[in-house]
Amino acid sequence: MVDYHAANQSYQYGPSSAGNGAGGGGSMGDYMAQEDDWDRDLLLDPAWEKQQRKTFTAWCNSHLRKAGTQIENIDEDFRDGLKLMLLLEVISGERLPKPERGKMRVHKINNVNKALDFIASKGVKLVSIGAEEIVDGNAKMTLGMIWTIILRFAIQDISVEETSAKEGLLLWCQRKTAPYKNVNVQNFHISWKDGLAFNALIHRHRPELIEYDKLRKDDPVTNLNNAFEVAEKYLDIPKMLDAEDIVNTARPDEKAIMTYVSSFYHAFSGAQKAETAANRICKVLAVNQENEHLMEDYERLASDLLEWIRRTIPWLEDRVPQKTIQEMQQKLEDFRDYRRVHKPPKVQEKCQLEINFNTLQTKLRLSNRPAFMPSEGKMVSKEAMLKHRDYETATLSDIKALIRKHEAFESDLAAHQDRVEQIAAIAQELNELDYYDSHNVNTRCQKICDQWDALGSLTHSRREALEKTEKQLETIDQLHLEYAKRAAPFNNWMESAMEDLQDMFIVHTIEEIEGLISAHDQFKSTLPDADREREAILAIHKEAQRIAESNHIKLSGSNPYTTVTPQIINSKWEKVQQLVPKRDHALLEEQSKQQSNEHLRRQFSSQANVVGPWIQNKMEEIGRISIEMNGTLEDQLSHLKQYERSIVDYKPNLDLLEQQHQLIQEALIFDNKHTNYTMEHIRVGWEQLLTTIARTINEVENQILTRDAKGISQEQMQEFRASFNHFDKDHGGALGPEEFKACLISLGYDVENDRQGDAEFNRIMSVVDPNHSGLVTFQAFIDFMSRETTDTDTADQVIASFKVLAGDKNFITAEELRRELPPDQAEYCIARMAPYQGPDAIPGALDYKSFSTALYGESDL
Secondary structure, eight states: OOOOSOTTSOOOOOOOOOOSSOOOOSOOHHHHHHGGGOOTTSOOOHHHHHHHHHHHHHHHHHHHGGGTOOOSOTTTTTTTSHHHHHHHHHHHOOOOOOOOOSOSHHHHHHHHHHHHHHHHHTTOOOOSOOHHHHHTTOHHHHHHHHHHHHIIIIITTOEETTEEHHHHHHHHHHHHHTTSTTOOOOSSSGGGTTSHHHHHHHHHHOGGGOOGGGOOTTOHHHHHHHHHHHHHHHSOOOOOSOHHHHHTSSSOOHHHHHHHHHHHHHHTHHHHHHHHHHHHHHHHHHHHHHHHHHHHHHHHHHHHHHHHHHHHHHHHHOOOOOSSHHHHHHHHHHHHHIIIIIHHHHHHHHHHHHHHHHHHHHHHHHTTOOOOOOOTTSSOOOHHHHHOOGGGGOOHHHHHHHHHHHHHHHHHHHHTHHHHHHHHHHHHHHHHTTOTTHHHHHHHHHHHHHHHHHHHHHHHHHHHHHHHHHHHHHHHHHHHHHHHHHHHHHHHHHHTTOTTOOOOOOOOSHHHHHHHHHHHHTGGGOHHHHHHHHHHHHHHHHHHHHHHHHTTOOOOSSOTTOOOOHHHHHHHHTTGGGSGGGHHHHHHHHHHHHHHHHHHHHHHHHHHHHHHHHHHHHHHHHHHHHHHOOSOHHHHHHHHHHHHHHHHTTHHHHHHHHHHHHHHHHTTOOOOTTOSOOHHHHHHHHHHHHHHHHHHHHHHHHHHHHHHHHTOOHHHHHHHHHHHHHHOTTOSSEEOHHHHHHHHHHTTOOOOSSHHHHHHHHHHHHHHOTTOOSOEEHHHHHHHHHHHHOOOOOHHHHHHHHHHHTTTOSSBOHHHHHHHSOHHHHHHHHHHOEEOOSTTOOTTOEEHHHHHHHHTTOSOO
């Protein structure tokens, strides 16, 4: 600190004291350019000069008194540069170069230049202010220099809602005085003449000091003196203006008023920080409470669904044959009810569970919280399923069902590949950053990758086993089917000749029965051929048995396509010649039955050929809608939900198809050449359609969450969507590198083809495409843009906010929490904060640091 005493003595430096406005580099920006309006070529208004002299002198002394000195005459006392250097040291908290000895003019000029050089080093452009004018006592230049110092160290760093300096200070005054009658702050001159604005600022922060309701607008001198005296006595703000000077001037000096008001701003900045801290804590706690509710809902829904699965699986696995036809029909009807009534709601619950999980993870990610892991037992175990050898005793239809289920599992597994790669990429990035806990991260990452590889190996092995068994069973099934197709007409031909026996024909089409009728006409002339056919049929059966035995296949029973065994064929062959007369009647009955079956096939196919394409069309429309959606996200969400209702309204058409399908099943019809759609295809397609529209709706809801959590405006979100869609030429939902670069350029990013632009583009690509897939999804694009345009709360910010509420203590009390926070959130903190164990603890002290750390899932700050 400059020693301004004894001009001929050596200059000494002592400990530096920090001032109100700590220094900092950087340009003053646009505001400082605006303040160049200080006209140094014209004389100052006498009234303004008087106000500035008094205000600037008081402002300087408010800082110089911290060094035990003051000035009397502002244009005289700074001439030697000593107190000027001292003032700059106090307000900046930094040391200036050692002042020169002596009282000669050259020494004074050098000292003033050191002060001016320091001011310039803070990014301030000094226009037409030279050391000689200050040393010569030029009042105009001296006041201009002091105003420049005030701007840099008292006003520049003021920031309110992204506005700074003069605009920020004005906005702060407007916000604080808005509730007060007769106060309308529009500037820093005539808005303050009646004194009410000064009193309103004090009353807003210290209401016990001012009786605002007793002030009269028509008594400005009393109002001004009241505010100035209270500020000096209770707020340590020196009186910088005279009430009479302000009242008697048509337009008070703006710079004097700004200087005075900035002192009020800095005096009340502590209260402002407390208010901001309380708001931040409330916001964080509200987010945490909502996330806890979502976690509880997920656990409850998962538990209910798992309980239903636990009860249902034994019922589905029950393969005990029934003793009567009525019991078997009842069991079949119960299973149909399960497919139509009980299963669909549970499929929707499973879809909703997935949606809730995705929504919760999105909210946790947006609020910098750790990912949610369901409790033990709430996630499906995959390895046990993959190791199950259920295919060894399965039928062909069972195998096909298992393969379809396995394909669905593989598709779901592939969808998680990106997550595993992202984990590996994150671990690699932590290694490159020399993260202190890299060993544990690498160990955990390796374990995940090993488990993923093991899961992939098991998946591949099970697919090979299923496909091999399917191929063998298909061969046997073809032989069984061939046997049935040839044995049925042959057996029907024989059974038609059997008097007093039930019709045992097993045919599938009109053509087959007509063939039997034609064969009957030639029966007597074809007995040798019939005998050879009998032998061929028996050979097919023997071939199927040979393949099963050689491959150790456990067949579930007899031929599933026919009940005609080789023994029956041989037995009936002996009787057939005696029973020919009855053949005609049996053939006619079978013909009538097949005509009825054909009618049912056509009836079902007519409806299925409408419903099936409708479902496919809707699936394609959903894909287009998800790419081409316009309007606000809320409009898109409303449109999708309306589209979902139109889909649900189509359900009666599926119910009609179910009724027709039931008739086909009761008629034991197993094929239908008039349509490629089976009831199973329709059901799966319908469930997929409902799931897809629900997931699409959920994606829009998550975009709304991203927008709201990150503070992204609707216009920004629409701009992001429009930009993305514009460059997504193939409507594939992802952008290639060149498309993405063009998109960034359209949004104002400098990623042109030069070294700096390429480096910036590579940085962005590493964020949006960490796996180097060469594609950028819309969700990755939105996440990137939200991070670029917004910020989020952190554990450090929350701890700093609690520290403000606690009055800079390392702990906080329940009384302080109840005073600063809303009741429900205060009690939320008190219930979850651990007792503070530090050496400065008092009874009832609470540890807000560990509580804040737990909110963000961090182990150490």
